[in-house]
Amino acid sequence: MTDPDASAPGATETDDHSAPTPPADEAQLGALFGPDSQFHRFFNDPRWALAVVRATVLEAAHPQIGAALADNSTFVAHPWRRLRNTLVSLQRMFGADDHTRQREAARLNRLHARLSGTDAQDQPYDAMDPQVRAWVVATLFESSVTMCRLSGQPLDRQSMERLYAEFQAFLAALGDAAGHLPPTVQEFWPYYDRVVEEELEHTEALRIILHQLFDHLPAPALLDGLPTVWAAGRALAGPLIGTITVASLPEPFRRRAGLPEVPGARTLMRSAYVAAGLARFLPDNWLRTENLVDLLNPSPDRDRDRDRDRDRDSDRDSDTARTATLTSLRDRMDQAGALFRLVTPFPVQHTPAEPTGALRNADEFFTEVLDQTGNGYLDWPDLAAMARELSTRLDLDEPEETRLYQAYAQWWRELQAALDTDGDGRVSKEEYAAATPSLAGPALIRVAEVLFDVTDANGDGFIDEAEYRTLFRTAFRRTMTEADTRYTRGAFVKDFLSFMSGRRRSTGYDPLLADA
Template identity: 70%
Template sequence: MFGPGSQFHALFNDPRWALAMIRATVLEAAHPQIGAALIENSTFVVHPWRRLSNTFMSLRRMFGADEQVRQREAARLNRMHARLRGTDARERPYDAMDPAVRAWVVATMFESAVTMCRLSGEPLDQARMEQLYAEFQAFLATMEGDASHLPPTLDEFWPYYDRVVAEELENTEAMRIILYKLFDHLPAPPLLNGLPALWATGRAVAGPVIGAITVASLPEPFRRRAGLPEIAGVPTLMQGAYLAAGLARFLPEGWIQADTIAEMVTLSPDSDDPRARTISALRDQMKRAGALIRLITPLPAEPEPEPQPAAGGTARRSAEEFFADVLDQTGDGYLDWPDLAAMARELSGRLDLDEPEETRLYDAYADWWRELQTALDADGDGRVSAHEYAAAVPSLAGPALIRVAEVLFDVTDKDGNQRIDADEYRALFRTGFHRDAPGADATYSRSAFVGDFLSFMAGRRRTTAYDPLLAQA
């Protein structure tokens, strides 16, 4: 069911999988419970590349051959989903642990994989389709303990799928953002931050095309009920896109690895990973080519990229920038508990924390939220606006934030020797020590770690360690 030899393993590195996952995400977001959870808790608007990398990492763990890794990841996902519950704008409850909702997520991945093969002219035969369905049932059973909320057979799956599409899906805000806003405003991945004009040009062309292709691939009954536009010629474009993406599977083995591509896209420019240096060199060549083109043709000048600190250095950012880049993780213009929970979730995932360390980190962030709410929520609406934050010009280094720093040090210091060594540092920051970051013994002391964390969070300083962790997309 899992690992090499499975149907999913063969599809995971197929370039068509990217189009299929966009489609599956839209169908997930159209479910009212999932749409509400995404709007209120997800970082997909502000930090899409981080979300992409984490999703690929989770899928790789869940469908890998190592049973222990799979069970550990399932437990982590269950703890994460257990924290995602509330009510939507229409006062309807949502719960990410609802078995029927989780079954729908798995159903969209399976159906989108089948659809991607059909649209690209290589439909799955009955045996392969049944095998793939059994694998997704096993995936759900790993998290739920059983797969009873998915139909037991493939023949029973299709009526179930059609019923949910016809009766339960809605034109949700989360679905509209993914289709029409996410790609139009998608920030550059970290390694392309220095090429704003090139990225903006490519995004302006690709964003609407990807959105139109995704809409055309959705089930027709849902398109009609949701009022999604049908544009002449797009179905042909959609099929061409799937066919073109499918041709990449004939490249030599190892050239297309989904998880490797996701990691490369999200690498920080100052990372010491050899792949980052290679792509940074390519980016420099593209900059030179762009400068030559601007000399020849009277194109508008590229906007100046924001200042970046030298290795180990710092640069100031305004209160407004800090609020948008760091505090407002969900991108709704306010600071509230889901934003700080998103920070705890990202840190827990990076460090692969188990209980009770994960709960300690969440509890520390919850205490910090209560402290912030007391100090900054001037109008008492239960959240902190950008104006409230900027007007107060607060010093955030209170006791609760210091506690967050202390707990983060403890969970990063895996061996408990009160020093963070090179391997522990890399687990958190995904890069090695900068020359002037650690002490003379090439480790990071508790006081230095806590001081740097507080300097970033309270002093609003850009740093080469924490910006890729909490600020970059």
């Protein structure tokens, strides 16, 4: 059995689990989603941040998931971008609109279908494996139950069964057949204990999360102007989050993985969960997840956005007020950063204020743009991550998504042929630096052309302001005359090549492909 202080067997949470959780049929499926769901009550709950971190660690400890994360994920180099995309996906899946949920489920299935391979020990992994997908859902459910217990607000029987039914419905919405998760809550806990005790390992992805990500987490865009303050805060918060997370993990797994038991860690863990639970008494608008994500990932064109929003019709007044509030806070952070740099002897680091068009050196461009997975090499998963981010921004369906992936695959073959001098199947930073006169071959031009085509949603041969904003999440940054307010194919391709091969900074492409 698992340690009751570290996991959440059903018997420790409620008095009776004899009644089975009924499987959700199609008529019930819609009722399990939407604003009245248990999930939505958790989504804006500060405690859920701790629960999601814990669930991510348990996912990474699964050999197949750990291998897929280590090979393909951008969570090390671009954690804030990954966070935003994950939250948007969860909102779509648990929202009230069934059409949106179906489209997102199809998108997730296409994404997972592209994540397969072998790990360093030649063991296969496949993100479409139904048992693997069931474990991801299991960690979210169990960590949500655990967060309630550790914060002194355990779920009652009805709430727990409702939450379990919602996560079962989430798995069903992805098209997975029933049976990969146990049908009832009382049957879930033996399943969970078995996986923890028999299948989880101290994977490379787990090691990176616990010993690298927390300690080297890059600053979110809001705090990019305060690198010294961020570094000081991270030095304290990183080990703290790691200690809290490890203390909350199941005891059998902690022992087998050799994770240390820090004195006082359990008391610290419970205190963190209780403190997060008390935040529920704060005003609701302070805790909305989308507001917090907006603060962490502000629009790079906030001044123009603010001016444009002020010109909206009266039905946009609430959005304008929200934008004005966020903009005011960001401006104050910029001012604080400028003042702090004036009164401290620390060297100035790169911030988003660096002018558009400035050149990066080869080493910086390789690290910030090309190496999307953060493993120190350029290979196919890095370019696939670019295609994935662009497809996500544009919310592409088939066949446009596949066209974009195929264009990037062709570019990878061209890069591999030109730059992989030692034949190891990947491009090192040194190999890239030795061959940087130009990357603008025919395949990269094709990527630019396909990206233009899929961004030009109405097919009129131009990218208008709305289409530009969909891709870059910012207003036009180009100088346009009144008669020419659209982005032409030639200008778009030129700017894309200038960024990707000329290593020029870009107000649009930096937040899209370079920022954390």
